[in-house]
Amino acid sequence: MPNPNQYKKISDRYLNASDLLVDDVHEAAGFSLYHAFESMGAAWIRTNARVVPHRHESKINMFVSLTRETGHRTGIGLVGILLNSLRNKMLYPIPEIPSGFSIPHIKFSVSEIKNLSRRVKGILNIIRPLI
Numbered sequence: 001m002p003n004p005n006q007y008k009k010i011s012d013r014y015l016n017a018s019d020l021l022v023d024d025v026h027e028a029a030g031f032s033l034y035h036a037f038e039s040m041g042a043a044w045i046r047t048n049a050r051v052v053p054h055r056h057e058s059k060i061n062m063f064v065s066l067t068r069e070t071g072h073r074t075g076i077g078l079v080g081i082l083l084n085s086l087r088n089k090m091l092y093p094i095p096e097i098p099s100g101f102s103i104p105h106i107k108f109s110v111s112e113i114k115n116l117s118r119r120v121k122g123i124l125n126i127i128r129p130l131i
Contacts, residue, residue, distance in 0.1 A: 060083065
């Protein structure tokens with residue numbers, strides 16, 4: 001099983017990728033934020049000597065569950081719920097009534113992704129020093 005610092009490095013790289021992508025391919029920046037959050041969650045899971053689940057939602061749920069002691073569980077949980085709900089919408093066409101399908105680059109605005117970035121970075125800045 002990878003060590004926490006390997007997951008943390010992946011998280012940091014995807015966070016940087018998000019910053020590079022946000023003005024040109026903002027939906028990819030949004031997904032990079034998701035992956036950065038999930039990877040930092042995996043680092044936290046490994047820091048707590050647990051096995052990282054394979055399912056995306058399970059990783060985020062375990063991350064949230066294991067953050068009780070940090071005093072930031074509610075904030076981490078809210079961002080986790082938000083990212084779980086947005087993950088597939090940032091990757092695939094999603095059925096919408098009455099317009100048919102929405103595609104990621106139209107579904108989200110640059111400003112929405114920048115706001116999401118602030119929230120994710122806030123959480124990662126809390127967790128990073130604890131790993």
